[in-house]
Amino acid sequence: MDLPFKLSKFIFCALLLINSILCDTYYPVNRFAHSSVKIDNRLFILGGNTGEITSKSYELFYLDLSIPFNNTNLPWKLVDGGDLPEYIYSSTAVSDKFTIYLIGGSIKNQFYIYNIYNTTWDTPGTGIRSIFPNRRNMDGVIDEKGNIYLFGGYNVTDITKEMYLFNTVAMTFTSIVTSGDVPLQCAEYTANLLSSGAIIYIGGVEKLNESASLTFVNMNKIKLFDTYKSKWTNFTATGEDVDSRQYHTSILTPNGYIIIFGGCKLDNTSVSPNIAMLHTNTYEWTIPSNSEENSPPSIWGHTANLHSDYMIITFGFDIDAQLYNQKVYLFNITSNKWVASFNPSVIDNPTPKSKALVIGLATGGAVIALILIVAFVIVIYKKRETILRISGNNT
Secondary structure (H helix, E strand, O other): OOHHHHHHHHHHHHHHHHHHHHOOEOOOOOOEOOEEEEEOOEEEEEOOEOOOOOOOOOOEEEEEOOOOEEOOEOOEEEOOOOOOOOOOOOOEEEEOOOEEEEEOOOOEOOEEEEEOOOOEEEOOOHHHHHHOOOEEOOOOEEOOOOEEEEEOOEOOOOEOOOEEEEEOOOOEEEEEOOEEOOOOEEEOOEEEEOOOOEEEEEOOEEEOOOOOOOEEOOOOEEEEEEOOOOEEEEEEOEEOOOOOOEOOEEEEOOOOEEEEEOOEOOOOOOOOOOEEEEEOOOOEEEOOOOOOOOOOOOEEOOEEEEEOOEEEEEOOEEOOOOEEOOOEEEEEOOOOEEEOEEOOOOOOOOOHHHHHHHHHHHHHHHHHHHHHHHHHHHHHHHHHHHHHHHHHHOO
């Protein structure tokens, strides 16, 4: 076999090897009403309504936050063997450092636990599942002791107002008896845990009683739940006008602001402003002055997570285009601007996939070095062959 042909075959096989190691980008389908949690440098996406009856999405995947990227070239990674036990949407997901808790959704009392290092899904005992009733469209939070608080949401027939607590250490569900300004039946709100131990609830829909119609919660009506005293308190916000909304998102910034984004009206039309900020000390609404520039379309049913200086918006339903969305939007909480690129300011300990990437790069470098060595040997061989032929012609 001719040596150049052998070389080309070797290079082709080497490139295939490099491609299999490094090019593992996943391309998720469009969705909304999904859940998301951030653990270290990975933003996990769970479930969601894809609108496809015959091709439902069960995959567990994540956005790699350990590397820079822009919102047109996203480093999505599929978790091998991480498929969800069933098709789930409108659930809530919370996490500690190692575990994802996926609760409720789709009008079922679903409860699944995923360990990111064992890469396995577990189901709590039937006793736990029977205590927690069917719920969807609620927002759970977890405190530093591993207590998950779950308020309201829809059951099979109506909207609810109970507060449940799941202790992740003892693996127990309890219904909390609350006091104070107990709210009406409520769902589709946002919830954020403050450093004081209070949970702040914003927006959503509510009902005066079982026979009443759904109405919006006024965005100036702020509900706080004291997790130490199991007591409700109401506060009245001031400042800029913010449309009431449902299916919106919120994040809590390190300097004490809650940033809400998106959502829709009862008829699923757009709300204004698209983004607003509530100071948790003064309870005053403000609208970032630069927030309309490069702003995303009006969307609802998305998720929002904070990492470094970025609020990361994923998927959702695009009201303007009337399409399920597959895009990611980035809001820099330092400059209060929508940006196209993500640049992590701190490099944390590499995740398992990040370590795999390092190994892949090292392997790829070794393969390339081997190719160069082989090429060098061939050049020397061809020169030697030419010299021998010339020498043979002169005899």
